[in-house]
Amino acid sequence: MKIHQISLFVENKPGHIVAPTRLLAQEGVDIRALYLADTEHYGILRMIVSDWEKAARTLESHGFVVKVTDVLAIFVTDRPGGLADVLEALDGSGINIEYMYAFSDVRGDEAILIFRFADTDAAIARLQAAGINLLASEELLKK
Amino acid sequence: MNSLLESSIADCHPASVPDFTPVAQLRELQLKRLQAVVTRAWQQVELFRSRMDERGLAPQAIRSLEDIGKLPFTQKSDLRDTYPFGLFASPMKDVVRLHVSSGTTGKPIVVAYTKEDVDVWTSVMVRGLAGCGLHRGDIIQVAYGYGLFTGGLGAHYGAEGLGATVVPASTGNADRQIMLMKDFGVTAICCTPTYFLHLIDRAAGLGVEMKDLPIRAGIFGAEPWTEPMRRHIETMSRIEAFDIYGLSEIIGPGVGCECRRHQGLHIFEDHFYPEIVDPETGEPLADGSEGELVLTTLSKQAMPMVRYRTRDITSILPGRCECGRTLRRIGRIGRRSDDMLIIRGVNVFPSQVETALLEVEGTLPHYQIVLTREQGLDQMEVQVEVTPQMFTDKIGSLQGLHDRLQGALDHVLGIRVRVSLVEAYTIERSQGKAKRVIDRRAS
Numbered sequence: 156m157k158i159h160q161i162s163l164f165v166e167n168k169p170g171h172i173v174a175p176t177r178l179l180a181q182e183g184v185d186i187r188a189l190y191l192a193d194t195e196h197y198g199i200l201r202m203i204v205s206d207w208e209k210a211a212r213t214l215e216s217h218g219f220v221v222k223v224t225d226v227l228a229i230f231v232t233d234r235p236g237g238l239a240d241v242l243e244a245l246d247g248s249g250i251n252i253e254y255m256y257a258f259s260d261v262r263g264d265e266a267i268l269i270f271r272f273a274d275t276d277a278a279i280a281r282l283q284a285a286g287i288n289l290l291a292s293e294e295l296l297k298k
Numbered sequence: 299m300n301s302l303l304e305s306s307i308a309d310c311h312p313a314s315v316p317d318f319t320p321v322a323q324l325r326e327l328q329l330k331r332l333q334a335v336v337t338r339a340w341q342q343v344e345l346f347r348s349r350m351d352e353r354g355l356a357p358q359a360i361r362s363l364e365d366i367g368k369l370p371f372t373q374k375s376d377l378r379d380t381y382p383f384g385l386f387a388s389p390m391k392d393v394v395r396l397h398v399s400s401g402t403t404g405k406p407i408v409v410a411y412t413k414e415d416v417d418v419w420t421s422v423m424v425r426g427l428a429g430c431g432l433h434r435g436d437i438i439q440v441a442y443g444y445g446l447f448t449g450g451l452g453a454h455y456g457a458e459g460l461g462a463t464v465v466p467a468s469t470g471n472a473d474r475q476i477m478l479m480k481d482f483g484v485t486a487i488c489c490t491p492t493y494f495l496h497l498i499d500r501a502a503g504l505g506v507e508m509k510d511l512p513i514r515a516g517i518f519g520a521e522p523w524t525e526p527m528r529r530h531i532e533t534m535s536r537i538e539a540f541d542i543y544g545l546s547e548i549i550g551p552g553v554g555c556e557c558r559r560h561q562g563l564h565i566f567e568d569h570f571y572p573e574i575v576d577p578e579t580g581e582p583l584a585d586g587s588e589g590e591l592v593l594t595t596l597s598k599q600a601m602p603m604v605r606y607r608t609r610d611i612t613s614i615l616p617g618r619c620e621c622g623r624t625l626r627r628i629g630r631i632g633r634r635s636d637d638m639l640i641i642r643g644v645n646v647f648p649s650q651v652e653t654a655l656l657e658v659e660g661t662l663p664h665y666q667i668v669l670t671r672e673q674g675l676d677q678m679e680v681q682v683e684v685t686p687q688m689f690t691d692k693i694g695s696l697q698g699l700h701d702r703l704q705g706a707l708d709h710v711l712g713i714r715v716r717v718s719l720v721e722a723y724t725i726e727r728s729q730g731k732a733k734r735v736i737d738r739r740a741s
Contacts, residue, residue, distance in 0.1 A: 160691075162689075162691030164684045164689050164696075164719070164721060164722070165721060166719075166720055166721050166724075171721070192693050193693075194693060194696075194697065196718060196719070197684075197696065197718075197719050197720075198693075199691050199692075199693060199696070201691060218722055218723040219721070219722070220684055220685065220686050220689045220721070220722045221686075222686075222689055222690065222691045224691050253692060254692070254693075271691075
């Protein structure tokens with residue numbers, strides 16, 4: 156259920172995202188999802204990639220500070236209320252969402268939500284109990 | 299008033315008489331005072347006595363001014379190591395004032411004054427200001443910090459001793475400084491040169507042209523500055539800008555000051571004996587050669603300083619000044635022989651930055667200090683490389699790290715600095731060692 160996401164520290168300056176993404180391209184690593192959390196001066200580039208171990212190794216060997224974190228991917232239909240259903244399932248559970256981001260496939264009617272929970276295992280149990288579809292790594296990368 | 303007449307007033311000021319002592323008489327006075335101060339330090343200060351003993355020296359060994367070269371040096375670290383009162387030569391009941399200045403590792407140094415010391419300090423400040431053409435009737439705004447720092451009170455006592463009207467504005471609140479200058483018809487200001495540049499800019503922002511105000515002189519010190527900066531200040535504000543020199547360990551401001559010829563700073567050498575030494579070997583250098591300025595206090599009671607290593611690089615200018623003063627002059631201080639930085643008049647050592655960074659993370663990340671000048675004010679930025687240990691993928695944690703670094707640096711340095719988190723390996727390393735300080739304060 157757990158998806159390995161890689162995070163990079165990047166300065167908020169022109170050109171600073173190009174280098175890591177180019178490196179991954181050269182190594183044949185595909186970026187499936189990407190999200191940039193930023194402040195005025197710096198940001199965190201979060202990516203879900205086709206081969207996280209290779210990606211982490213490549214980036215680290217080029218001097219990037221990389222963190223690998225477990226996130227959950229939830230598949231919802233791309234319609235009003237899709238996200239709300241998931242959030243309601245968590246309501247009252249006391250499980251804290253550290254951050255989340257979403258991406259949708261323009262060709263289809265599906266959306267994928269990426270969640271980082273403070274307690275990933277508790278979140279898995281709760282979501283599965285609510286009948287919410289958690290994507291396995293292979294499924295996510297296939298889509 | 300034309301400048302020639304003002305010049306004569308300066309040269310005729312009664313307080314300025316010692317500035318014109320015939321050289322032979324001055325040397326005689328210096329020798330007598332040197333012998334007395336060495337005797338006093340030898341009798342009262344344990345550290346000095348033990349260093350004399352190590353060299354097999356007694357005060358009687360000083361028979362001529364040249365013999366000063368035999369005496370041991372005093373360093374800033376001596377003040378730190380004997381903190382707080384270890385170098386005092388007067389009993390506490392005779393000490394009327396303490397001032398505190400920053401040290402290299404965040405630990406401060408303390409300096410003491412007897413009533414006589416404060417009077418000497420006032421007299422040299424009066425002579426300095428008089429030499430700048432100031433006199434009774436002038437309205438002098440003191441915009442150095444008042445408090446533990448010697449700048450504010452030193453300039454204050456001097457301006458008051460001169461008989462001028464003092465506006466003790468202290469630092470900060472530029473808008474109010476400008477209002478006071480305008481409303482009171484201030485004729486001279488004492489502050490750091492960068493602060494005055496800031497005031498010029500701020501005044502323009504308020505629709506006040508510094509050029510239109512009655513101010514005619516600025517006595518600028520507490521940080522190194524340059525000739526281009528003087529020209530810039532003088533053009534922007536139509537004042538005459540004077541360089542003043544001093545340091546807490548010796549007395550505070552008033553160790554030396556320019557006269558209206560602006561050809562170096564006259565050292566009030568009846569109280570402070572200057573030498574230039576090779577900063578590496580400590581060997582005395584002839585007048586005219588560039589080296590480290592070493593000062594000996596000739597009349598200080600509470601805390602005599604014998605051969606104090608100022609770390610300031612300059613030279614003693616050969617020849618007599620056109621103003622007629624017999625006091626020798628030093629060139630403008632351009633740089634230092636150690637790594638001390640002066641930011642907005644505050645002493646900062648890169649080692650203090652390391653102390654603060656270590657405190658926060660327990661390990662020392664790569665960092666770099668970048669100095670710039672924005673709107674005339676020194677800005678210090680500390681760039682810190684984000685290491686794998688420091689990095690989490692949460693913005694909140696990074697912000698927290700940033701705030702902890704900011705807090706520790708503000709606390710240790712006592713001034714506000716900008717903290718920037720930068721990517722790993724982006725700070726240039728030369729031979730494995732990072733260049734710690736990038737100074738972009740071109741003026």
